[in-house]
Amino acid sequence: MTIDRLSGAFLVLLGLFVVWERRVLPLGTSHHPGPGYAPLLLAILLIFFGVILIAGGKGSPRLRSISWPEAPQAAAILACCIFTTLLMEEIGYRLTMFLVLGFLFGVMERMKIWLVLTLAIGFSLGSFWLFDSLLRVPLPRGGWNF
């Protein structure tokens, strides 16, 4: 399987998905296009581009040629993003950032514990003070008001 063929297939599937999901939106007429008119046109375009990529993708690099040396670190960073998304409003900005930074500095980068604590506490509290207290950008405080 080549990169272009896989991405082309994905575009075709996405286009078909949009066509299917669009059915609940009125199409309208060309005189008065409804909310489903433009999505349908775009879905057709996506399918068209997908088919071109599949048809012309024989010579593109193979999927196996993509290297993923950074994948473990990337997965950990991604996990931090998801953790932040799910918990920041529940436990507050400062605690979330302390945990995320502590994990990245301590577990991922294996820094010394005193440096991890200094950086994690410094950045989480410092950024909260800068944005929330100084610049009046409200950041979540969580259930414990922290």
Next chain:
Amino acid sequence: MEVSFQNLILGFATVLTPANLLYSLLGCLIGTMVGVLPGVGPLAGISMLLPTTFGLDATSAIILLAGIYYGAMYGGSTTSILMRIPGEAASVMTCIDGYAMARKGRAGAALAISAIGSYAAGTLSVVGLMFLAPPLARFALGFGPPEYCSLLVCGLVVLSYMTGGSIVKNLSMIALGLMIGMIGIDQMSGYFRFSYGLVALGDGVGVVPVAVGLFGISEILATAGSPDRREVIKPRFRDLLPSKQELKDSVGPIGRGTVLGFMIGIIPGSAHIISTFVSYALERRMSKHPERFGEGAIEGVAGPESANNAASEGALVPLLALGVPTGPIPAVLLAALMVHGISPGPLFIKEQPTVFWGLIASMYLGNLMLLLLNLPLVGIFVNLLRVPYRILYPTILLFCVVGVYAVNSSMVDVGIMSVMGILGYLLRKMDFETAPLVLGVVLEPIIEYSFRQALAMSDGAYSIFVQRPISAVFLVVAWIMILLGLKPLIKKTRDWRERLTEAEKSA
């Protein structure tokens, strides 16, 4: 509103207040830092710092954010010259001769010429922006929905051609971006589209989470685990003065780079990057000693560095006069203006003269500040380069989260940022460009609105887009670009766009 002495007075009266001077200075300094640090581009910088402008009025906010934008162009050269790593993509070409000069002990001269060229190009481009934007806006006042729709379609197609890589992939990214831009309430009928019961998606997917995810988070993901040790050449302060010969050799390249950069900057696409390639190629071709290029030719620094600064300011012409961003960075600037209740477009200069002329005046002063500050502070910026990446990337992640959350105080936006981060990371791996996707998201509401209005005007006749001359011209240009983009695919040849993609990857 034409360029007049009164308008300039208005602009300088706006900017010459202690607060606005401070914001201009701050923007320039932050921009330089953003440009210096590899992995933190101006786009991520502006997005991350957008929340800091919420308490400011619109003029101060745009002065600060624009300062970050053009300041980053100055800063990018420092890393290129001293480390042979482009601080941001527009400084790729500076790596070649800038670093070669640094190896020969002429790092100071390269930095000085880069700063002087950037200053000259930046200032002359503001003159161009000042004279070109108002008449262009006046011309665009005559645009109806068909012209506007065709202009935006043309802009997106030109962007997909100029961005480099496969035009089919770029066009599919535009379609995907437009699709993402459709999520939320349809502004003409009030229907919820593709929001799956999430009320937070009613307002649609914001530009800031999309841009930060695609450029900031995906960059962090892609560079995770990269080596931490970097060799930095530290220039001595007394070496910062270029020789007379170096100054003389730089005059021509700076002038040519400015004109080229400004003209290319107006065109949608990776203008600030393309302009440096064109400038470097031009200087090499015009040189009596082309063999010096790559070995430390001052022209190879002066031309591209002037061009990228001129291009970044040229990109403000269509943004401010037409409301059409030509790349992801102007798109985020557009979003920032909208956050502050200002919609750039043909009426912007007429209705918001204080903001427009204040911005113009701030750019004159900002370029001067950058010239005066950048050289003496080069030691500080060099120290910034010594901050290990393992400390830097968690900090960038923190700023990304704050920047995205603060726009709407919404965790859904943080979630969108994360999803876009994964998408951007995968798209990079599969050789897709993400800039067209961002532009698609930004422009979707305007394109769809004008498209549906145009069809309603013509009783459903698509011919309205070719019957109106201006609209027809835009569509013809779009077709030409598509055909040019397809040419290398049909003939199986490499063109300049593929080389651009390779250079961007190496950056």
